Amino acid sequence: MKIEEDLNLIKYNMSKTLFDKVWDSHVVRKIEGGPDVFFIDRHFIHEVTSPVAFLGLKSRGLKVLYPERTFATADHNTPTINQHLPVEDPLSANQLKALEDNSNEYGISHWGLGHQKNGIVHVVGPENGITFPGATIVCGDSHTSTHGAFGAIAFGIGTSEVEMVLSTQCIMQPKPKKMRINVNGQLGKGVTPKDVALYIISKLTTSGATGYFVEYAGDVFENMTMEGRMTVCNLSIEMGARGGMIAPDETTFNYLKNKPLSLKGDAWDTAVAHWKTLKTDADATFDKELTFLASDIEPMITYGTNPGMGMGISQNIPTAEAVEGGVATYKKSLDYMGYHENDAMIGKKIDYVFLGSCTNGRIEDFRAFASIVKGKRKADHVTAWLVPGSHEVEALIKEEGILDTLTEAGFVLRQPGCSACLAMNDDKVPAGKYAVSTSNRNFEGRQGPGSRTLLASPLVAAAAAVTGVVTDPRTLL
Amino acid sequence: MAYDKFNILTSTAVPLPLENVDTDQIIPARFLKATKREGFGDNLFRDWRYNNDNSPKESFVLNNPIYSGKILVGGKNFGSGSSREHAAWAVYDYGFRCVVSSFFADIFRNNCLNVGVLPVQVSPEFSEQIFNAIYDDPNTEIEVNLQNQTITILSTGAQESFDINSYKKENMLNGFDDIDYLQNIKGDIETFANGLLL
Numbered sequence: 001m002k003i004e005e006d007l008n009l010i011k012y013n014m015s016k017t018l019f020d021k022v023w024d025s026h027v028v029r030k031i032e033g034g035p036d037v038f039f040i041d042r043h044f045i046h047e048v049t050s051p052v053a054f055l056g057l058k059s060r061g062l063k064v065l066y067p068e069r070t071f072a073t074a075d076h077n078t079p080t081i082n083q084h085l086p087v088e089d090p091l092s093a094n095q096l097k098a099l100e101d102n103s104n105e106y107g108i109s110h111w112g113l114g115h116q117k118n119g120i121v122h123v124v125g126p127e128n129g130i131t132f133p134g135a136t137i138v139c140g141d142s143h144t145s146t147h148g149a150f151g152a153i154a155f156g157i158g159t160s161e162v163e164m165v166l167s168t169q170c171i172m173q174p175k176p177k178k179m180r181i182n183v184n185g186q187l188g189k190g191v192t193p194k195d196v197a198l199y200i201i202s203k204l205t206t207s208g209a210t211g212y213f214v215e216y217a218g219d220v221f222e223n224m225t226m227e228g229r230m231t232v233c234n235l236s237i238e239m240g241a242r243g244g245m246i247a248p249d250e251t252t253f254n255y256l257k258n259k260p261l262s263l264k265g266d267a268w269d270t271a272v273a274h275w276k277t278l279k280t281d282a283d284a285t286f287d288k289e290l291t292f293l294a295s296d297i298e299p300m301i302t303y304g305t306n307p308g309m310g311m312g313i314s315q316n317i318p319t320a321e322a323v324e325g326g327v328a329t330y331k332k333s334l335d336y337m338g339y340h341e342n343d344a345m346i347g348k349k350i351d352y353v354f355l356g357s358c359t360n361g362r363i364e365d366f367r368a369f370a371s372i373v374k375g376k377r378k379a380d381h382v383t384a385w386l387v388p389g390s391h392e393v394e395a396l397i398k399e400e401g402i403l404d405t406l407t408e409a410g411f412v413l414r415q416p417g418c419s420a421c422l423a424m425n426d427d428k429v430p431a432g433k434y435a436v437s438t439s440n441r442n443f444e445g446r447q448g449p450g451s452r453t454l455l456a457s458p459l460v461a462a463a464a465a466v467t468g469v470v471t472d473p474r475t476l477l
Numbered sequence: 478m479a480y481d482k483f484n485i486l487t488s489t490a491v492p493l494p495l496e497n498v499d500t501d502q503i504i505p506a507r508f509l510k511a512t513k514r515e516g517f518g519d520n521l522f523r524d525w526r527y528n529n530d531n532s533p534k535e536s537f538v539l540n541n542p543i544y545s546g547k548i549l550v551g552g553k554n555f556g557s558g559s560s561r562e563h564a565a566w567a568v569y570d571y572g573f574r575c576v577v578s579s580f581f582a583d584i585f586r587n588n589c590l591n592v593g594v595l596p597v598q599v600s601p602e603f604s605e606q607i608f609n610a611i612y613d614d615p616n617t618e619i620e621v622n623l624q625n626q627t628i629t630i631l632s633t634g635a636q637e638s639f640d641i642n643s644y645k646k647e648n649m650l651n652g653f654d655d656i657d658y659l660q661n662i663k664g665d666i667e668t669f670a671n672g673l674l675l
């Protein structure tokens with residue numbers, strides 16, 4: 001951020017949104033009839049989408065322009081048990097090695113398997129203060145939108161763009177349209193940020209925000225913790241948005257203060273003074289604006305094969321005619337899930353529970369899960385994978401006594417990684433089995449060929465884990 | 478330079494008068510696992526070009542020695558379907574520097590421009606004129622002039638103008654892709670970065 005220029009912008013351009021302020025201040029050059037040349041403050045890389053980008057760099061004879069703005073972590077392919085042993089799968093092992101070698105060659109910070117700071121990229125970035133308000137952040141991963149919780153413009157990119165950012169720290173992007181989603185009021189007991197996000201997506205559908213960058217505003221987001229905001233922004237991509245962001249405030253500054261890589265002392269104070277200006281002007285307009293009521297939101301669960309196919313947990317599966325979109329596709333989706341129109345979800349038997357992912361793999365998620373299972377026992381037939389988002393989260397779980405609570409209830413804690421969210425490692429849900437998952441996608445086969453995913457909050461996942469069936473967590477609180 | 482500069486291309490052309498040619502035909506999905514950009518020319522239109530036993534399909538135009546050249550003339554909505562950049566690689570690696578059609582799918586058009594294949598969009602009437610000229614005489618030469626943004630059937634002098642985004646045109650004249658462009662303005666990028674607090 002350039003302090004003087006941004007103060008001038010504020011004086012003379014009073015009708016800007018938060019998104020405009022961050023976007024416009026990062027344009028290196030505007031191209032007539034073409035995309036903007038857009039500077040990237042922070043580039044996260046992981047082992048799956050970076051190897052070919054580095055090969056491209058080598059073949060062009062280029063170096064990484066700003067290694068200090070680039071951060072590598074291993075997460076997609078890593079096992080979540082026995083991380084001290086050599087990785088068995090050769091393709092995974094190759095990718096992990098490539099990330100390590102490339103990071104060493106180009107002087108990039110690398111938190112590989114076994115490193116004390118290792119974890120899921122969108123968990124370790126914020127918890128170390130690498131993410132900051134007003135930043136532009138990219139990564140070869142669609143859930144990069146997570147960092148928007150800090151008032152950053154953060155989005156996923158493809159491999160050729162990874163190469164572009166590595167070599168020039170810039171990306172060529174046309175500016176998206178702007179949408180604001182307001183949610184006002186107070187959330188009911190047992191209703192979490194995950195439910196807010198699933199509710200919004202169920203109203204917009206998976207393509208309802210395509211072409212837009214979303215700003216989330218209103219009481220509900222102002223009252224949300226940073227981890228809650230991260231959960232919501234994480235899911236922006238599931239309604240087709242380029243990304244989602246929330247204006248930074250005291251909650252944001254308090255979270256970041258004294259994080260390992262945050263600014264300190266005078267530099268911190270200067271930064272905060274600037275960050276306080278990062279909000280949408282009162283008279284700024286959006287291309288589209290929507291408003292929802294917190295009181296309409298209950299714990300959510302998905303019943304179909306895209307994140308938009310979700311509903312309040314106490315409701316019945318809608319008929320094909322009641323939903324937007326093709327009837328044939330809807331019926332095919334229900335068929336895959338083994339569900340029927342008008343079914344209640346409550347009481348449906350489940351087989352697996354997954355607590356984790358960049359959506360809900362943080363300490364507050366584990367606290368929520370523990371609050372339900374404390375003093376109870378895991379249902380015998382349920383296989384539960386509890387995967388912390390990072391070693392730091394793992395350490396907190398132990399420090400706070402949550403590990404004891406989980407162990408007494410018959411649960412086992414695994415090691416950090418993306419795990420069953422996309423099942424690139426061994427954590428695969430078998431065909432036909434139902435998994436209540438705190439992750440972000442329930443596409444056919446996402447968690448393993450033939451697997452059936454029910455997306456939900458940590459509270460819903462915990463309730464299902466102890467009862468063995470889909471259960472309204474509010475009955476256990 | 479990411480690819481050879483493009484200025485004036487004078488060449489005979491290969492006619493493929495099929496509409497809605499999608500990128501799965503241009504490069505089938507099984508060829509996308511490559512971690513290097515090699516051999517894509519061999520797999521251009523693979524399943525139209527070769528039988529399962531790898532013998533050439535005689536009826537496919539690429540196997541017909543009468544037609545050759547650096548220009549591919551396609552039917553309407555060329556390059557529809559998946560966004561695979563590999564499709565553009567396959568076209569370039571086979572040897573085509575220019576594809577002519579009355580309508581291009583967006584992503585394919587952009588991919589072509591980024592790898593050095595010039596997509597030239599002409600009117601449906603002119604497209605028909607080109608096909609007729611080639612069928613009359615397979616040695617018909619066509620001139621594509623990027624600087625002037627014209628395409629001309631040399632034997633008759635029939636000519637049409639085509640559109641191209643000015644940024645992309647500049648890149649194509651210099652053999653640049655986006656990374657080359659950005660490398661050239663590296664000074665601006667570094668100046669910008671130096672002014673940042675974080």
